[in-house]
Amino acid sequence: MRCVLDLLRLYGTGIRIGVAENLAYRGNFLIRFFVMLLSDLLFPLIALLVYGSGAAFPGWTLEEVLLIQGVFMMAKGSANLFFFGLVWNIGEMVREGVFDLMLIKPCSVIHLAAATSFSLDNSGSLLGGLGIFIYAVGRIPQPGLWEWAAFLFLFLFSLSVFFSFSLFMSGTLFKWVGNSRIYEIFNTITQFGLFPKTIYSRAFQNLLTYLIPVAMIAFFPAAVLKGEKPEGLLLSAGICLVFFFAARWFWHAMLKSYTSAGG
Amino acid sequence: MLIEVAELKKTYVHYERGGSFFDAVKSIVHRKAIRVEALKGISFTIEPGELVGFLGPNGAGKSTTIKILTGVLYPSSGRVQVAGYVPWRDRVKYVAGIGAVFGQKSQLIWDIPPVDAFLMNKAIYRIPDKEYRATLDLLVSLLEVERHIKTPTRQLSLGERMRCEFIMAMLHRPQIVFLDEPTIGLDVVAKEKIRSFIKTMNEQGVTFILTTHDLGDVERLAKRVILINRGELIFDNTIEALRGYLGKKKFVTVRTAKPLVTPVFPGMRVLNPFSEYQMEMELDVEAVELNTFIHYLDEEYGIKDLIIEEPPIEDILKSLY
Numbered sequence: 214m215r216c217v218l219d220l221l222r223l224y225g226t227g228i229r230i231g232v233a234e235n236l237a238y239r240g241n242f243l244i245r246f247f248v249m250l251l252s253d254l255l256f257p258l259i260a261l262l263v264y265g266s267g268a269a270f271p272g273w274t275l276e277e278v279l280l281i282q283g284v285f286m287m288a289k290g291s292a293n294l295f296f297f298g299l300v301w302n303i304g305e306m307v308r309e310g311v312f313d314l315m316l317i318k319p320c321s322v323i324h325l326a327a328a329t330s331f332s333l334d335n336s337g338s339l340l341g342g343l344g345i346f347i348y349a350v351g352r353i354p355q356p357g358l359w360e361w362a363a364f365l366f367l368f369l370f371s372l373s374v375f376f377s378f379s380l381f382m383s384g385t386l387f388k389w390v391g392n393s394r395i396y397e398i399f400n401t402i403t404q405f406g407l408f409p410k411t412i413y414s415r416a417f418q419n420l421l422t423y424l425i426p427v428a429m430i431a432f433f434p435a436a437v438l439k440g441e442k443p444e445g446l447l448l449s450a451g452i453c454l455v456f457f458f459a460a461r462w463f464w465h466a467m468l469k470s471y472t473s474a475g476g
Numbered sequence: 477m478l479i480e481v482a483e484l485k486k487t488y489v490h491y492e493r494g495g496s497f498f499d500a501v502k503s504i505v506h507r508k509a510i511r512v513e514a515l516k517g518i519s520f521t522i523e524p525g526e527l528v529g530f531l532g533p534n535g536a537g538k539s540t541t542i543k544i545l546t547g548v549l550y551p552s553s554g555r556v557q558v559a560g561y562v563p564w565r566d567r568v569k570y571v572a573g574i575g576a577v578f579g580q581k582s583q584l585i586w587d588i589p590p591v592d593a594f595l596m597n598k599a600i601y602r603i604p605d606k607e608y609r610a611t612l613d614l615l616v617s618l619l620e621v622e623r624h625i626k627t628p629t630r631q632l633s634l635g636e637r638m639r640c641e642f643i644m645a646m647l648h649r650p651q652i653v654f655l656d657e658p659t660i661g662l663d664v665v666a667k668e669k670i671r672s673f674i675k676t677m678n679e680q681g682v683t684f685i686l687t688t689h690d691l692g693d694v695e696r697l698a699k700r701v702i703l704i705n706r707g708e709l710i711f712d713n714t715i716e717a718l719r720g721y722l723g724k725k726k727f728v729t730v731r732t733a734k735p736l737v738t739p740v741f742p743g744m745r746v747l748n749p750f751s752e753y754q755m756e757m758e759l760d761v762e763a764v765e766l767n768t769f770i771h772y773l774d775e776e777y778g779i780k781d782l783i784i785e786e787p788p789i790e791d792i793l794k795s796l797y
Contacts, residue, residue, distance in 0.1 A: 219602055226599035230585060230592055237587035237628070311581045316548045318600050319572035325600065469550060472488060473543055 223320065224295075224328045231331030242334060250337035253289070256407045257282050257345055273409050277439065280349035284438075285407050285431035286342025288368065292375035294339055298330025299323070300396070303383040308390050313473055323380065323464065356438050367434040370453045374430050377453075377460035378403070384460070384467035406430035422449045429453050478652065478683055479522035479545065484554035486515040486540050486707075514540040516707040517554065522685065524651075527678045529698030529715070530687040533797050537707040538687045542654050545685070547571055559652065572601065575650035579657030582637070583644045584629045590640040591625040594647060601648035608647065615643045618673055635666025642673060653677070655686045659693055671696050691789045705797055719786050726766060727785040729756045733778030741769060753780075758787070 235242050257279055264275040303326050306312040315322050350356070356364070382395050406427040410418050421427045422445045429449050436443040491507040493499055515537045522528055532538045543549040544556060547563035547570055556563060561570035585593045598608050616622055619639040624632055632640065638658065645653065655674070659667045667690075674697055678684055686698060694701060694715065701718050703711035711718065727747070730736075735752045743763025748756040759769055766784070773779055 219599075222602075223599045226595050230588065230596055233588045233592055234585060313543065313546070313548045313578070314576075314581055314583055316567065317546050317571045317574065317576050319568050320600055321568075329596070471549075473548060 219320075220324060223324060224331075227328030228295075228331045230329070232333050235333040245334035246337040248337070249290075249293075249335055250341045253286050253338045253341050256285075256404075270409055270412050272411060276349045276352040277435070278409065279345055280353060280438065281409060281431045281435045282407050283342050283344075283346030283349050284368070284371070284435045286338060287346055288342075288371040288375060288430055288434075289403075290335060290337075290339025290342050292372060292379070293335035294332060296327035296330065297335075297375060297379050298332045299326040300379050300383045300386075302326050302330040304386045304392075307386050307471070310473060312471065322468070323461075326383070327379075350438070353439055356440065360438050360440055364434050364438040367429070367437060367450070370426075370450055371430045371434055373453055373457050374426055375403075377457045380460035380464040384464040387467045387471040403427055403430060406432065423452055426453045426456055477521050478524045478526075478559060479520075479685075480555070480557045481521070481541075481545075482519045482555040483517045484515050484519070484541070484544065484556060485513070485517050485552045486537075486544065486549065487552045488512045488514055513707050515544075515551070515554075518704065518707070518709040520702055520709060520712055522683065524683055525678070525681050526700060527674070527684045527686065527698050529694035529701045530685055530704070531689075531691075531694065531701060531793065532704035536704045538704055539656065541704065542656055542685065542687055546574065546576055546654055572648070573651055575645040575648070575653040577638075577641050577645045577653070577655050577658050579638070579655075579660040582629075582641060584637065584640055586630050587628060589626045589628055590621075590632075590637075590643065593629070594625075594644060597644055597647050603648055611647055611649060612643070615646060618676060619643060620669065633666075635662050635669070638662060638666065638670060639673075642670065646677070650682070652683045652685070655684060655688070657688055657690075658686070659688070659690050667692070691793070695789060703793070703796060710796060718789065718792055724761045725787045726759045726761055727756065727787055728759055728769070729783040729785070730754070730773055730777075730779060731781035732773070733780055734776075736777055741772065744769065 260275060260278045260282060263269065264278075269275075270278055303312065306315065315325055318325055378399055382399055385392055385395060402425060405413070405417075405421055410421055410428045410432045413421065418428070422429075426449050428445075429452075433443060433446055433449060437446070488511070490510045490512055491503075492510050493503045493507060518537070518541065530538050530542070540549065544551050545558060545563060547567040550564045558570065559573055563570050583593070583597075584590050585596075594612065597603075603611070616625060619642060621636060621639050621643070624636045625640060625643070629637060629640070642658075658674075659670055662670065671693065674684060674686075678697075684697075686693060688694060698715060701711065701713065701715055702709065703718075731754045733753075736749075736755050741764065743760035745758045746755060747758050750756065759766065770779070770782070773782075
């Protein structure tokens with residue numbers, strides 16, 4: 214219990230300092246806030262264009278597609294806001310040789326890097342996602358208490374997928390310093406989660422469900438909110454846990470190859 | 477014994493690449509690995525409350541040793557115990573009791589005042605409110621930064637920033653502090669404040685391991701010096717023993733009433749004949765007693781001014797490196 218409180222205190226302080234840092238340059242903060250918001254609205258706009266032209270994703274209404282995209286943006290926005298910055302945080306520190314300072318602190322380096330990466334700029338993404346989510350939820354059959362509970366539970370799994378990705382990505386930076394294109398690889402893979410997985414081929418669906426659990430980011434949480442019991446849900450949840458522990462193991466294994474910078 | 481290091485070795489693998497276009501393309505598929513032995517089996521011990529100067533030229537292995545001692549790096553082989561812990565194995569528990577100031581790596585946060593950054597360490601080290609307040613007040617008054625801790629870090633001078641770095645490193649009252657170039661780039665006043673702070677904390681029982689190229693830091697603070705060169709420990713003794721390394725020498729600068737016709741005296745060597753009446757000489761006090769030599773100078777030339785100094789440590793280090 215004390216450990217959890219200490220962790221919350223660490224994250225609380227990280228958030229407080231992150232807010233102070235972001236607000237030190239108000240102009241930059243406002244510009245980044247709106248850029249994040251607008252850039253993440255691209256895919257919902259594509260969905261609107263597709264459905265507006267009379268086409269559709271087979272078996273999915275516009276509101277259901279927007280629900281998936283809203284959940285995706287909320288998960289990505291929350292990840293970016295609270296912990297995903299650890300990838301850049303660690304990358305920059307390793308390259309500049311100041312990562313040593315993280316290793317001389319008596320706490321988990323992963324948590325410390327995440328707590329010190331809070332970025333208020335990314336709240337634009339979260340708020341945009343929340344807006345689309347509320348719009349979409351208002352236009353589908355109203356979910357019951359059970360559906361909401363299942364949705365919230367799976368939303369935690371969705372965040373765990375982002376957290377695992379952040380560990381895999383930051384882990385590589387200990388060995389391949391300055392690996393600046395890693396985010397594009399991640400972005401390309403996760404963007405498949407913006408659409409219903411059933412529009413892809415069977416083999417690709419299996420890949421997104423059982424190998425790299427991208428379908429858990431938005432498809433599964435949105436599906437249970439609609440009252441469905443999608444195929445492969447439980448197995449995919451299990452895969453998320455395996456993915457998380459594998460990422461954690463990988464990160465610590467890669468940390469051992471950290472050589473610091475000369476000095 | 478607080479720190480025990482035995483047969484510590486660390487080997488890095490670097491990759492060599494030529495500068496030509498062909499070399500750049502070739503390096504995509506093949507890179508020549510170079511093994512660099514940064515530490516070749518060094519051993520030493522440090523007692524609680526010591527203030528040890530850790531010296532050596534660039535690339536000697538000082539920083540590697542400090543990084544292993546702070547748990548940042550894994551060694552290739554050897555044994556290290558600090559306060560009963562193996563730094564890289566028991567990292568989280570171990571680092572709770574140590575502090576570190578790296579002159580070229582800041583723990584402060586650029587855009588916000590140091591006092592806000594201190595809160596991060598308060599949370600990390602789980603310092604209770606009352607203890608935090610008391611320690612902060614003490615450190616702020618010792619380092620004279622009352623006015624500066626509420627100013628954004630980017631607006632502070634280097635000296636003010638460095639003093640705040642010390643607060644950041646010592647808020648949790650560590651018993652061992654590693655200092656890596658803590659006075660680099662500072663003016664004499666700022667250096668003096670930092671040195672006086674280190675001295676005060678050392679008198680209160682804090683053990684310091686000081687890595688520096690500023691021999692003023694070592695001369696003013698350290699009682700013991702460890703010298704490392706090319707990954708090997710080449711000297712480990714008191715600062716007095718270091719001074720005596722080149723033999724017992726004194727530097728004598730004298731101004732006289734009568735012109736100084738080059739004096740010939742056993743064990744004496746003229747270093748700088750500044751003018752007809754002023755000269756700097758090196759005296760081997762094992763060959764001739766200082767008293768005798770001064771007496772001779774006064775009798776022959778009439779001393780008007782006299783400075784007697786220890787040989788500069790730089791000269792001794794140059795001969796050792």
